[in-house]
Amino acid sequence: MTQIETDSHMDGRDTTVDTPGGADTTGGAAGDAKGTAKATRRPRRVTLSRESILDAALRLCSREGGAVLTFSRLGKELGADPTAVYRHFRDKDDLVLALTDVMIVEAVQRARAGAPPRQQWREWLLTTVRSIRSVYLERPALAVLAATRTTASPVESESVEEIIGVLHDAGLPVAQAAESCRALVDLTLAFTQYTAAFQILDEETQAKDDRAWAVKYATLPAARFPLVHASAARLTELFRNDDEVFELALATFLDGIEAKIQRARG
Amino acid sequence: MTQIETDSHMDGRDTTVDTPGGADTTGGAAGDAKGTAKATRRPRRVTLSRESILDAALRLCSREGGAVLTFSRLGKELGADPTAVYRHFRDKDDLVLALTDVMIVEAVQRARAGAPPRQQWREWLLTTVRSIRSVYLERPALAVLAATRTTASPVESESVEEIIGVLHDAGLPVAQAAESCRALVDLTLAFTQYTAAFQILDEETQAKDDRAWAVKYATLPAARFPLVHASAARLTELFRNDDEVFELALATFLDGIEAKIQRARG
DNA sequence: ACCTGAACACCGTTCAAGT
DNA sequence: ACCTGAACACCGTTCAAGT
Numbered sequence: 348m349t350q351i352e353t354d355s356h357m358d359g360r361d362t363t364v365d366t367p368g369g370a371d372t373t374g375g376a377a378g379d380a381k382g383t384a385k386a387t388r389r390p391r392r393v394t395l396s397r398e399s400i401l402d403a404a405l406r407l408c409s410r411e412g413g414a415v416l417t418f419s420r421l422g423k424e425l426g427a428d429p430t431a432v433y434r435h436f437r438d439k440d441d442l443v444l445a446l447t448d449v450m451i452v453e454a455v456q457r458a459r460a461g462a463p464p465r466q467q468w469r470e471w472l473l474t475t476v477r478s479i480r481s482v483y484l485e486r487p488a489l490a491v492l493a494a495t496r497t498t499a500s501p502v503e504s505e506s507v508e509e510i511i512g513v514l515h516d517a518g519l520p521v522a523q524a525a526e527s528c529r530a531l532v533d534l535t536l537a538f539t540q541y542t543a544a545f546q547i548l549d550e551e552t553q554a555k556d557d558r559a560w561a562v563k564y565a566t567l568p569a570a571r572f573p574l575v576h577a578s579a580a581r582l583t584e585l586f587r588n589d590d591e592v593f594e595l596a597l598a599t600f601l602d603g604i605e606a607k608i609q610r611a612r613g
Numbered sequence: 614m615t616q617i618e619t620d621s622h623m624d625g626r627d628t629t630v631d632t633p634g635g636a637d638t639t640g641g642a643a644g645d646a647k648g649t650a651k652a653t654r655r656p657r658r659v660t661l662s663r664e665s666i667l668d669a670a671l672r673l674c675s676r677e678g679g680a681v682l683t684f685s686r687l688g689k690e691l692g693a694d695p696t697a698v699y700r701h702f703r704d705k706d707d708l709v710l711a712l713t714d715v716m717i718v719e720a721v722q723r724a725r726a727g728a729p730p731r732q733q734w735r736e737w738l739l740t741t742v743r744s745i746r747s748v749y750l751e752r753p754a755l756a757v758l759a760a761t762r763t764t765a766s767p768v769e770s771e772s773v774e775e776i777i778g779v780l781h782d783a784g785l786p787v788a789q790a791a792e793s794c795r796a797l798v799d800l801t802l803a804f805t806q807y808t809a810a811f812q813i814l815d816e817e818t819q820a821k822d823d824r825a826w827a828v829k830y831a832t833l834p835a836a837r838f839p840l841v842h843a844s845a846a847r848l849t850e851l852f853r854n855d856d857e858v859f860e861l862a863l864a865t866f867l868d869g870i871e872a873k874i875q876r877a878r879g
Numbered sequence: 880a881c882c883t884g885a886a887c888a889c890c891g892t893t894c895a896a897g898t
Numbered sequence: 899a900c901c902t903g904a905a906c907a908c909c910g911t912t913c914a915a916g917t
Contacts, residue, residue, distance in 0.1 A: 392882060392917075418910065428883050430911080435881095439910065440818055495811045499825045504833055504841065511840040525844030529851050530862040533807065534800065540810065541803035545761045552706055556763045563765045572770060574777040578791030585795050596796040596866065603868030658898075658901060684891065694902050696892080701900095705891065 393427040397435050397445070400425065404446055408486035415488045415547065416443075447493040448500050454482040455506045468517040469601055475510065476535040476597065483536075487543040494540035507532075518608040527604055534600060542589040560586055659693040663701050663711070666691065670712055674752035681754045681813065682709075713759040714766050720748040721772045734783040735867055741776065742801040742863065749802075753809040760806035773798075784874040793870055800866060808855040826852055 403424040407414050414420055418439070422429030436442040458478035463470045483490040507528060514524035545553065564583070569576040585592055669690040673680050680686055684705070688695030702708040724744035729736045749756040773794060780790035811819065830849070835842040851858055 395882085417908090419908080430884080430913095431882050433911075440821070444821075491810075495807060495814075497822045497825045497829075499829045504829060504838060508838045508841050511844065515840060521840060521843045522847045524840070525847045526851060526861055527865065529848065529858055530865060533804070533855075533858050534862050537803040537807035538799070541761060541799065541806055544757075544806065548761075555706070555710075559763050559765045563763075563770060567770055572774045574781060574787060574790070575770065575774050577787045578777065581788045581791045582795065585792060589799075592795055592799050595792055596800045599793065599796060599869035599873065600862065600866050601869070602872045603865035606868045606872050607865065661901085683889090685889080696894095696903080697901050699892075 393425060393431070395425060395427060395431055395435060400432055400435055400442070401445060401449060404442065405449065405486060405489070408446075408489040410485055410487065416492070443489075443492045444496060444498055446489055447496050448498045450482055450486070450489070450493055451498065451500050451503050454479045455502050457482060458506070465513050465516060468513050469605070471513050472510070472531065472601065473597070475506075476531060479532075479535050480539045480593065483539045484543060484546075487546040490539055490543035491547060494536045494543070514604070518612050519604075520611060523607065523611065527607070531600065531604075534596070538589070538593045538596065542593070545587075545589070557587065659691060659697070661691060661693060661697055661701060666698055666701055666708070667711060667715060670708065671715065671752060671755070674712075674755040676751055676753065682758070709755075709758045710762060710764055712755055713762050714764045716748055716752070716755065716759055717764065717766050717769050720745045721768050723748060724772070731779050731782065734779050735871070737779050738776070738797065738867065739863070741772075742797060745798075745801050746805045746859065749805045750809060750812075753812040756805055756809035757813060760802045760809070780870070784878050785870075786877060789873065789877065793873070797866065797870075800862070804855070804859045804862065808859070811853075811855070823853065 400421070404416060404421055406412050407420055407424055408416055416439075418429040418432060421432060425431070432442065436445065455478075458475040461478065462474045465471055483494065510528040510532070511521070511524045514527050515521055519527060545556075548556075564575075564579065567575060575582065585595075666687070670682060670687055672678050673686055673690050674682055682705075684695040684698060687698060691697070698708065702711065721744075724741040727744065728740045731737055749760065776794045776798070777787070777790045780793050781787055785793060811822075814822075830841075830845065833841060841848065851861075
């Protein structure tokens with residue numbers, strides 16, 4: 348079961364419940380003590396809003412929620428009929444896009460909060476893309492759906508302007524700064540989706556993958572695979588440590604940017 | 614409808630059909646002329662095999678097939694009951710893993726066929742990762758499922774040994790060659806999954822994304838977004854041109870590897 | 880105006896029945 | 899031994915019915 352606390356229900360001034368007692372996802376044991384008959388199922392009528400639905404969806408897809416985004420799960424989380432969501436979002440994709448927007452805004456906010464001065468371009472870029480990755484990976488099931496999508500979010504445009512600015516100030520011509528920005532952001536989103544896609548596989552499937560790796564490395568003859576054998580320690584360290592592989596790829600990419608800057612200056 | 618030609622049915626010596634006339638996916642108009650009553654549905658009994666199932670699945674997921682991998686679609690393609698596949702694969706994941714193996718083998722073969730001498734390490738690596746990407750993107754619906762998975766395929770181990778060897782010969786210490794290999798391969802698989810994930814979205818959804826982009830760029834005031842405005846031409850060129858963005862990221866990454874090699878040499 | 884619930888066309892998977 | 903087909907618990911989505 349993927350039951351999680353629903354106290355964040357309370358902060359929404361638009362999330363109201365007609366019938367006293369609220370949705371049956373609140374309370375738990377306390378709610379049972381209050382009920383008169385066993386499982387009194389009064390026909391409750393919940394009032395939804397875009398905000399309360401987005402909140403519930405984000406909770407559902409969080410690492411603790413650990414669930415795939417589904418109308419039935421969403422309905423249960425909201426204490427409403429699953430199809431009620433269609434009164435606020437045209438279809439599932441519309442919902443996903445709204446959620447993507449929320450994550451982009453959160454990622455940009457987090458980046459700004461932790462960013463060093465723009466002159467330290469490398470550290471500044473690292474902070475920015477790590478923020479994107481961390482916000483997305485807090486909801487793996489959503490990251491898989493959101494990573495590939497574009498929204499018309501103004502805050503994203505601001506962020507692109509900033510990134511290009513940092514690269515330009517570091518010494519790249521505008522066009523090169525723009526294409527480097529694009530490559531960097533897509534590299535980040537791609538790696539993030541890649542990691543999320545593995546994380547949302549069920550335990551058993553992930554375990555199967557791990558076993559395949561272990562078997563492979565146990566049976567490789569050192570004579571025919573001398574280099575794999577020599578670097579087995581490092582390869583094992585990196586196995587399923589996607590964060591470290593991402594950092595490695597990112598560092599190498601930024602070394603490439605540095606070389607590009609040198610060339611542009613000289 | 615996603616009907617595709619099924620002539621490759623004929624090349625499988627293990628794909629046999631009991632009842633003359635074969636599966637109703639063959640022939641088309643010609644088959645109608647042969648039939649006596651309208652849509653004579655004799656209870657045909659098809660003999661399947663792992664190979665014939667894998668063939669059908671690959672056809673289904675090909676860019677021309679344009680379909681998501683589904684038991685019912687697979688059954689239709691095979692002219693058999695969908696659940697018959699369970700006699701040859703434990704579950705869907707087992708099937709996906711077998712298909713992943715096929716693609717890995719094909720990717721390595723393609724890489725070897727087109728590879729320049731190992732001494733040209735940069736071109737050699739480019740050829741190798743482009744082969745992976747092109748083989749995977751020929752079946753976008755499968756690429757999405759396969760990119761994150763590991764199989765115990767021996768040919769993959771050989772390939773890893775080769776890649777580490779090329780990087781080592783280029784001047785990197787073994788451990789650095791191993792981690793760079795890992796970063797490069799994951800960068801490629803991640804970008805490939807990223808592209809495939811967008812490609813399998815239905816037309817309408819892709820169009821919605823394109824519209825979001827167009828709207829965003831039409832409404833950005835040049836005064837507040839001078840750099841985006843200045844590089845609009847380049848940004849538009851790169852929009853939804855994932856291949857070019859991948860090549861850009863790849864080139865920058867390899868520049869970084871080159872810098873690493875210089876440093877390692879002294 | 881907005882939530883409910885039956886209904887539909889799909890999913891993957893299981894299992895008894897056929898051959 | 900292996901394919902068939904009914905059945906089940908899920909998906910997203912539509913629509914008439916309730917309040």
